[in-house]
Structures are given as structure tokens and as C-alpha cells.
Amino acid sequence: MRIVITGGTSGIGAVACDALLTAGHSLMIGARNRTAAALWKGRGAHIEALDLASLASTRAFAEAIAAFAPVDALVLNAGVQLVQPARSIDGFDLTFATNHLAHYLLARLATPYLVSGGRVLLTSSGTHDAAEKTGIPPPLHADARLLAFPEHDGALDRDPGTRGRRAYASSKLANVMTARELAARLKATRPDLTIAAFDPGFTPGTGLARAYPGVISFAFKAVLPALRVFGGRVSTPKVSGRLLAALAVSPAYAHARGAYFAVRANQLQEKPPAILAQDAKACAALWDESAAMVGLPA
Numbered sequence: 099m100r101i102v103i104t105g106g107t108s109g110i111g112a113v114a115c116d117a118l119l120t121a122g123h124s125l126m127i128g129a130r131n132r133t134a135a136a137l138w139k140g141r142g143a144h145i146e147a148l149d150l151a152s153l154a155s156t157r158a159f160a161e162a163i164a165a166f167a168p169v170d171a172l173v174l175n176a177g178v179q180l181v182q183p184a185r186s187i188d189g190f191d192l193t194f195a196t197n198h199l200a201h202y203l204l205a206r207l208a209t210p211y212l213v214s215g216g217r218v219l220l221t222s223s224g225t226h227d228a229a230e231k232t233g234i235p236p237p238l239h240a241d242a243r244l245l246a247f248p249e250h251d252g253a254l255d256r257d258p259g260t261r262g263r264r265a266y267a268s269s270k271l272a273n274v275m276t277a278r279e280l281a282a283r284l285k286a287t288r289p290d291l292t293i294a295a296f297d298p299g300f301t302p303g304t305g306l307a308r309a310y311p312g313v314i315s316f317a318f319k320a321v322l323p324a325l326r327v328f329g330g331r332v333s334t335p336k337v338s339g340r341l342l343a344a345l346a347v348s349p350a351y352a353h354a355r356g357a358y359f360a361v362r363a364n365q366l367q368e369k370p371p372a373i374l375a376q377d378a379k380a381c382a383a384l385w386d387e388s389a390a391m392v393g394l395p396a
């Protein structure tokens with residue numbers, strides 16, 4: 099199969115790339131980190147420049163996808179978790195822009211290049227759901243305007259770390275809502291497509307905590323994996339990366355039309371997402387506002 103992936107240079111995405119290449123699939127990896135991506139070039143993957151913090155770079159990557167087409171699966175996996183406020187090149191909140199807006203744009207621009215029965219996957223997180231009690235402050239809303247320009251959000255957290263973590267959880271809510279809304283909007287014209295959101299579970303050992311102070315970052319990257327606590331919501335990059343690869347290619351998941359799959363006890367479980375993500379009106383509003391931000395018609 100021909101698969102396009104973001105976030106393939108590290109963590110869960112890197113394991114998924116390894117599994118997909120080993121199984122003989124053809125990969126196109128969008129990466130800002132050319133050094134890390136070089137490893138995959140040596141294994142035959144196509145590497146294209148992609149900085150999700152820039153809409154121009156994201157559009158250029160979509161053009162590269164058109165050249166790579168036909169595409170069997172689009173795996174929108176990259177993500178950041180920040181603890182200091184920052185802006186994207188286009189002036190949006192960096193977490194919202196990277197995790198949601200750029201992937202929304204890619205989903206919109208690349209869907210026409212998907213084969214019949216093709217797939218769109220968005221890597222989300224259990225943190226999108228307050229009921230999961232992950233320890234990350236959960237989303238309070240999915241208002242795209244306020245997430246993109248948090249200075250206008252009356253409920254904005256004062257502490258930058260809390261603010262960054264809630265922005266992360268909110269962006270992950272947006273990923274789930276995008277998967278649901280994409281499936282809803284394509285129901286009539288592309289009912290063949292498999293569309294899903296993916297929660298890898300709590301997966302220490304990846305680079306996700308790199309923006310945190312040194313001790314926390316080190317604990318997430320090296321200490322927690324060494325404790326070898328598995329099962330429940332806790333996973334490993336190896337398990338979650340392989341399950342992401344399976345979600346991209348296995349016939350077992352072809353039925354998904356906006357479904358949410360979470361890694362629990364080392365397996366993929368289809369489960370209902372957060373109550374907020376089940377609000378059809380809010381999903382449609384997020385879609386429309388995001389369209390306006392990236393300059394596409396709703």
C-alpha cells in the first residue's frame with residue numbers, strides 16, 4: 099500500500115513507519131527534521147519537507163501528496179505538547195496550529211487523492227476526554243477561534259504550563275471532532291473511506307515531553323519506560339506504533355466512519371469519545387471555523 103504519514107521521525111510514528119516499511123508498504127513521510135528522516139530514506143521511504151507550524155509548508159506537502167498519489171492511507175500522527183505559549187508562523191496558537199489546523203488542512207487537501215477504500219487517521223489522545231482523568235487539564239470547549247487566539251478566551255489558565263497542557267488536550271479533542279466531521283461530510287460522496295481517530299494511550303518513552311523542564315522530560319523519556327508498567331491506559335511506543343500501523347492497513351478496521359480507537363491493555367478498542375466530541379453542532383462549527391482559518395470553503 100502507499101501510505102503518507104506525519105510525525106514519523108520519532109516515538110509512536112517512528113515505530114509505525116518501521117512496521118509499515120518492514121511489511122513492504124511504500125511510505126511518504128512529511129518531516130521538518132531532515133536528519134531524523136534520513137534514516138527512513140535509507141529504507142526506501144519518500145521524504146518530503148513538512149513544518150506543520152506553517153500553512154504554506156503544509157500546502158506544499160499536500161502538493162507532494164498529489165504527486166505521490168494514489169494514496170491508500172493518510173496517517174496524521176504528528177503532535178506537540180508545549181508548556182510555554184507560542185505562535186505558529188501564521189500567528190495561531192502553536193499547539194492548535196500544529197496538532198489540529200495543519201492536519202485539518204491536510205485531510206481536506208489530500209482526501210481527493212485517496213483510493214477507493216482509502217483511510218484517514220488522526221492521532222488524538224485520551225486527554226481529550228475529561229472522563230478519562232489523565233492528569234492533563236481537559237478541554238473546556240472546542241471553540242476554534244478561542245483555541246487559535248487564546249488571549250480572547252475568558253477562561254484562559256494563568257499558569258503557562260496548565261494553559262499549554264489544556265491547549266494540548268483541546269487540540270486532541272479537535273482531532274477527534276475532525277475525524278467525526280470528515281466522515282459526516284463525506285458520507286454521501288466518499289462512503290468508501292475509512293476514517294478514525296486514534297488514542298495511543300499513555301506512552302512514555304517518546305519525545306512528547308521534550309518541552310518540559312529537564313527532570314520531567316527525562317522521566318517521561320527514560321524513567322517511566324524503565325518502570326515497565328503496562329496495561330490499562332499505559333502503553334509503550336512499540337505497542338502503540340504497531341497498533342497505529344495496523345489501524346492504517348488491517349481489514350479489521352475498514353468499517354470505521356469517524357470512530358475512535360484507543361490503546362487499552364495493549365489492544366485497540368473502539369470506544370465512544372468525549373461527550374464534547376459527540377456534539378454534532380460543535381463538530382460542524384469547528385470544521386467551518388477551521389476552513390475559514392486555512393482559506394478553504396466550508
Ligand SMILES: NC(=O)c1ccc[n+]([C@@H]2O[C@H](COP(=O)([O-])OP(=O)(O)OC[C@H]3O[C@@H](n4cnc5c(N)ncnc54)[C@H](OP(=O)(O)O)[C@@H]3O)[C@@H](O)[C@H]2O)c1
Nearest residue numbers: 105107108109110131149150151176177223301304305306
Ligand atoms: N506519548 C504519549 O503518551 C501520547 C499519548 C496520547 C497521544 N499521543 C500523540 O501521539 C502522537 C505522536 O507523539 P509521540 O508521543 O510519538 O511524540 P514524539 O516522539 O515527540 O513525536 C512527535 C512527532 O511529531 C513531529 N512534529 C512535531 N511538530 C511538528 C511540526 N511542526 N512539523 C512536522 N512534524 C512535527 C515530530 O517531529 P520532529 O522529530 O521534527 O520533532 C515527531 O515526529 C502525537 O500526536 C501525540 O499527541 C502521544
